[in-house]
Amino acid sequence: xxxxxxxxxxxxxxxxxxxxxxxxxxxxxxxxxxxxxxxxxxxxxxxxxxxxxxxxxxxxxxxxxxxxxxxxxxxxxxxx
Numbered sequence: 001x002x003x004x005x006x007x008x009x010x011x012x013x014x015x016x017x018x019x020x021x022x023x024x025x026x027x028x029x030x031x032x033x034x035x036x037x038x039x040x041x042x043x044x045x046x047x048x049x050x051x052x053x054x055x056x057x058x059x060x061x062x063x064x065x066x067x068x069x070x071x072x073x074x075x076x077x078x079x080x
Contacts, residue, residue, distance in 0.1 A: 003039045003041065004017055005017075005018065005023070005034050005035075006034065006035070006036065006037045006039065007035065007037060007038075007039040008035050008036060008037060008038060008039075008080060009039075009074075009078060010035060011034065011035025012035075014027075014034050014035060018034070038071075038075055038080060040067070040068070040071050041067075042063075042064070042067055044060075044063075046063060047059050047060050047063045
């Protein structure tokens, strides 16, 4: 939910997702803004343990690098 509120890529869906909710009142009062941030998310449950600490660290490193690359590609393709 936080990604949908703060993520710049969801800015156009604000009314569909948040209009009429309590957070909408705070937005309308100017206390908080929506859709202003580039969101980088990690799901560490996707990282394989690998059997050894070294292999687990390698898998974690690969996952982080892949996620960062996807993040950059997504926002570059979006013109952000």
